Structures are given as structure tokens and as C-alpha cells.
Amino acid sequence: xxxxxxxxxxxxxxxxxxxxxxxxxxxxxxxxxxxxxxxxxxxxxxxxxxxxxxxxxxxxxxxxxxxxxxxxxxxxxxxxxxxxxxxxxxxxxxxxxxxxxxxxxxxxxxxxxxxxxxxxxxxxxxxxxxxxxxxxxxxxxxxxxxxxxxxxxxxxxxxxxxxxxxxxxxxxxxxxxxxxxxxxxxxxxxxxxxxxxxxxxxxxxxxxxxxxxxxxxxxxxxxxxxxxxxxxxxxxxxxxxxxxxxxxxxxxxxxxxxxxxxxxxxxxxxxxxxxxxxxxxx
Numbered sequence: 001x002x003x004x005x006x007x008x009x010x011x012x013x014x015x016x017x018x019x020x021x022x023x024x025x026x027x028x029x030x031x032x033x034x035x036x037x038x039x040x041x042x043x044x045x046x047x048x049x050x051x052x053x054x055x056x057x058x059x060x061x062x063x064x065x066x067x068x069x070x071x072x073x074x075x076x077x078x079x080x081x082x083x084x085x086x087x088x089x090x091x092x093x094x095x096x097x098x099x100x101x102x103x104x105x106x107x108x109x110x111x112x113x114x115x116x117x118x119x120x121x122x123x124x125x126x127x128x129x130x131x132x133x134x135x136x137x138x139x140x141x142x143x144x145x146x147x148x149x150x151x152x153x154x155x156x157x158x159x160x161x162x163x164x165x166x167x168x169x170x171x172x173x174x175x176x177x178x179x180x181x182x183x184x185x186x187x188x189x190x191x192x193x194x195x196x197x198x199x200x201x202x203x204x205x206x207x208x209x210x211x212x213x214x215x216x217x218x219x220x221x222x223x224x225x226x227x228x229x230x231x232x233x234x235x236x237x238x239x240x241x242x243x244x245x246x247x248x249x250x251x252x253x254x255x256x257x258x259x260x261x262x263x264x265x266x267x268x269x270x271x272x273x274x275x276x277x278x279x280x281x282x
Contacts, residue, residue: 018150021067023075024051025265026129027097027138031071033164034143038153042067043265050240051075051263052212068149069093071142074103074126095145097138101128104195130262130271131196132172139164171268176201178275184282188227188255189236190246193262197271203278208235208245215245227253234281236260236274256281 020035021042022028028041035041042063045054054077064070070085070092072078085092103124128134143161147154179201187198192207206226210219227235233255237246243257250257258277264270 019063019067020069020071021064022071023073023078024129024263026263026267027071027073029265029267030097030129030135030139030164031142031146033167034139034157034160035146035153036156036160038150038156045263047263048239049263051077056081064092065089067092069095069145071145072096073129074098074124093145093149095141097141098126098128099137099141101134101137103128104199106192106195125192125195127193127262128196129267130194131200132168132175132271133200134196136165136168139168167268171271172200175271175275178272178279179203182279182282184230184232186230186232187234187236187278187282188223188232188249189238189260190243191238191241191262193238194236194274197274201275208249209241214242220245220248223249224252227255232282234258234277236277238262 017040019040019042024045025043028043031041044060045051106123106125143157146157186204186206188206190208192205194205198205208215235246235250235255235257237243237257237259239261246257260274261270
């Protein structure tokens with residue numbers, strides 16, 4: 001009986017898949033496309049979260065410690081904790097999948113009222129995963145990391161990578177076809193996560209939030225005037241972000257609110273759905 005139990009236990013150990021971690025669900029989608037069922041994937045950010053104010057929980061840290069690889073994507077919470085991860089989890093390999101991607105700079109300007117001084121902070125927009133062509137670079141970065149860690153699966157990973165790159169080319173063409181004849185290139189979105197998508201398809205993203213916060217009354221009035229002037233009939237909002245300002249704009253401008261999810265695991269479908277909404281409403 002003991003021998004049978006030991007054999008079963010040994011079998012389970014042999015069958016256990018390696019664990020890797022990613023920050024957001026779209027990364028899990030990309031890794032799955034290449035690794036198929038050879039790995040278990042731990043997604044750190046829960047569904048319907050705001051990726052800009054996330055805090056790690058002990059359960060998340062435990063899974064991260066057990067992971068072979070952590071694929072990062074330039075989010076604020078990663079930058080805060082990466083040095084700690086390197087110190088506390090020396091066996092964890094940390095890979096930035098934005099390697100070889102030129103990031104877009106954003107400039108956040110604000111004033112400290114008690115000092116009456118003007119400060120400007122430079123940031124890089126991390127939302128590269130919403131551009132299918134940039135995802136091709138990410139896919140190659142993922143592939144290179146995986147074949148170094150798991151060389152026994154190289155042939156499978158290469159085959160899957162090639163297929164995924166072809167699918168991304170097709171997705172890009174589908175989105176471009178939906179958006180190429182738009183008369184109005186400007187769209188309203190609560191959180192400016194669609195910068196790279198807008199750049200790829202010659203659109204102009206106009207955010208509702210100001211410096212990561214709900215807009216003030218004067219800002220809303222400017223947006224209302226712009227929306228009416230441009231005859232924009234749709235306002236995009238994202239899960240995990242406030243909707244009060246967007247609802248006010250929709251009411252004042254007779255526009256409808258449309259929910260999009262830039263953190264969806266159903267990444268391809270979400271991009272196509274968003275492109276279709278833009279093509280039908282701009």
C-alpha cells in the first residue's frame with residue numbers, strides 16, 4: 001500500500017506543471033498562446049481592478065515566490081515592488097515583456113497649493129498590450145524567456161509563436177479595416193489606457209480623468225462643449241474606475257456609455273468589440 005501511495009505521489013510530482021506569474025490577464029492570454037498547457041499561469045491583478053492603485057496580498061506573494069518567472073509590463077505597482085522581489089525571491093526570474101518597445105512619454109503637471117510651486121512628472125504609458133503589432137514584440141520576448149527556462153518545449157513554443165504572430169497580423173488588419181473610414185477620429189474614454197491603440201489606428205484619445213482623478217466642474221464643462229462640438233455620441237468607461245463623471249457627460253450630451261475592458265483575458269475579442277463600437281459610433 002505504501003509503495004502505491006509513493007508511486008502516486010511521485011507521479012503527481014512529475015505531472016506538476018511549472019508556475020509562472022504575470023501582472024494582468026492579457027499577459028496570461030499571450031503566454032497561453034505560446035506555452036499552451038505546459039505551464040500554470042498566476043495572474044496577480046484581480047478582475048475589475050484598477051492597475052494603477054493595486055496592493056499585493058499575502059496569497060499573491062506566496063504564488064509569486066513559487067513561480068519560475070514573473071513577466072512584468074511596466075505598471076506602477078511593479079516598479080514599487082521589483083527590488084523587494086529580487087531581494088526576497090532570488091530564484092524568481094523577472095522578465096520585462098516590453099523590451100525593445102519604445103514607450104510613449106506622458107507629462108503629469110500639478111501644483112502643490114501650500115508651496116505654490118509647479119511640478120512636472122515624467123511617466124511612460126504602460127498600456128502597450130492594446131496594440132496588436134506591439135504584442136508581436138511582447139510575444140517574442142515571452143518566447144525567448146520560455147525556451148531558455150524550458151528548452152525541452154522549444155519546438156512546441158516556436159510553432160505556437162509563429163501561429164500567434166500570424167493571428168496578430170490578421171487581428172491588426174481586421175481592426176484597421178473597421179476604423180479606416182471613420183469621419184471622426186476623436187473618442188472619449190474615462191482612463192487614457194488606449195494611447196497605443198489610438199496611435200496605431202490614427203485616432204485621438206480624449207480622457208475624462210485628469211491626472212488620475214475625477215475631473216472638476218470646469219473640466220467637465222470643457223469636455224461637454226467639445227463633445228457637443230464634435231458630435232460624439234459614445235463615452236467609453238473601464239471596469240474598476242469611477243463612472244460619475246462619464247454619466248454626467250452622457251446625460252448632458254445625449255451620449256451613451258459603453259463599457260470596455262482593457263484588462264480582459266478575452267483580449268482579442270475585446271479589441272475587436274471596441275473597434276466595432278468605435279466604427280458604429282464615431
